[in-house]
Amino acid sequence: MTNFIWKPIEPLSDLERGIDLAAMRPLYESWSSSKDRLNQQSPTQLAEFNRRLIRRLSVETGILERIYDLDRGTTEALIAHGFAEDLVSHSSTNIEPSRLIDILHDQEAAIQLVMDCVAKNRALSKSVINELHSILTAHQETTTAIDQFNVRHEIPLLKGRFKEQANNPRRPDGDMHEYCPPVHVESEMDNLLNWLTGYSDDDPIIVSAWLHHRFTQIHPYQDGNGRVARALTTFILLRAGLLPLVVDRDLRVEYISALEQADQNDLSPLAGIFARLERTAILQALSVDADAEISHQKSLTSAVISSLADKFGKRRIQKLAELRQVNNVARELRTAAQTQLEESIAEVDATLREVGTPTIFINAGGPDNGNAHWYRFEVVQSAKEANKFANFTEDHFFVKASVQVNRERLIFVVSFHHVGRELTGIMEATAFSKLVSYEESDDRDSVSERFSLCSVEPFVFTNRTQVAEIQDAFKRWLDTALAVAIKEYGDEL
DSSP states (O other), X not given: OEEEOOOOOOOOOHHHHTOOOTTTHHHHHHHHHHHHHHHHHOHHHHHHHHHHHHHHHHHHHHHHTTSOOBOHHHHHHHHHHOSOGGGOOGGGBSSOHHHHHHHHHHHHHHHHHHHHHHHTTOOOOHHHHHHHHHHHTTTOOEEEEEOTTSOEEEEEOOTTSOOSSOOOOBOTTSOEEOOOOGGGXXXXXXXXXXXXXXXXXXXXXXXXXXXXXXXXXHOOSSSOHHHHHHHHHHHHHHHTTOOOOOOOGGGHHHHHHHHHHHHTTXXXXXXHHHHHHHHHHHHHHTTSOHHHHHHHHSOHHHHHHHHHHHHHOHHHHHHHHHHTTHHHHHHHHHHHHHHHHHHHHHHHHHHHXXXXXXXXXXXXXXXXXXXXXXXXXXXXXXXHXXXXXXXXXXXXXXXXXXXXXXXXXXXXXXXXXXXXXXXXXXXXXXXXXXXXXXXXXTTOOEEEEEEEEOOSSOEEEETTOOHHXXXXXXXXXXXXXXXXXXXXXXXXX
């Protein structure tokens, strides 16, 4: 019995084009203008950010394929300082450190080839893809093949050449995943690349997910297909002016599951993962400290003069006003969040009354209420942990819901704050909760307080965002975050 029977790949469908990435599209435009500013003000810092991102991608792509294991501490050292053998101990990996470094250099070189192709406007072709495969497998001489008797054999790996034998893996449950037969690989690759040329006006996240999935359906090489697929994803994103995305080892199960769902004609989970990772990369890039480099490159006098000229220039003032339109979006989302919280908590009121009489308060906060500084510590700390910068020199808005039953109190907060060290027109919403337990006394001195981040991913919006286009996605995001908080609170009651 086969779990997945091969069939020819299909072009990007209208259903796939309709995957809901409305919240991402304004971010593309905001990132484009912010990237230009970073390139002018902090080219060295931005270049270093990109180098580290590429190193992280190079490390994680091999871990995903289980070519090697590498502990977290060594991973971070290699990302920060480069791929040097003396940073790797034998206890930190399951292969020889020298071999690990060779493989990492190969994977880094493959991404460099992708970047060169994009910079030189070189079209994606079979020769480029074969070149990528040759680079990625430069230090891999063999691969495993399974014969008709289900016996494993080590065979020479064809580098930069399409497979000559079937490579249909058998799953742990005994089912087989059937990929494209060798005889059809050439024609399938031709179809893949011909269709791709017509997708330049489509959403790059959706196109990258489509290309990644269809390429893995073909599985044109005996081994190394996943590494090549992720390099092709980077090609599409860089060509669109976006950042490489890193599929981390912790996402392996979700990532493989999304690919399997794409096999069943649902590309949205894979596109969702890619959108989430791209959003994270952009927000981290916006948190690069441009001022640190400016202070080293300019004298104090010239820096002050330049700053004042920029600050008071008419065009600059107009631009700032345009970017601050994102505050209007934040206010609309704050209102929507308050309404949704009122409705959702009213639904659980009856359940809470089974254990006590609930006291419920829901209110909005921000500069219009004189309390924009509330929850600054929690927001800043959460941002730091995600390698982002929460900008409290700009307006901050929030909605707070407080529910208390007996001696247990839940404080649930949705924060709307700016991201990046300068005004970018980009804000994010994050949700967190505090669980507070009180002593059994009249003064209600708290004996414990536990902080939890309820939103795994932030909800990002920009000054170009139309609330009508993202309100359903925001409602789903908030519902998920609130469910996490209510579950934790219920466990305490």
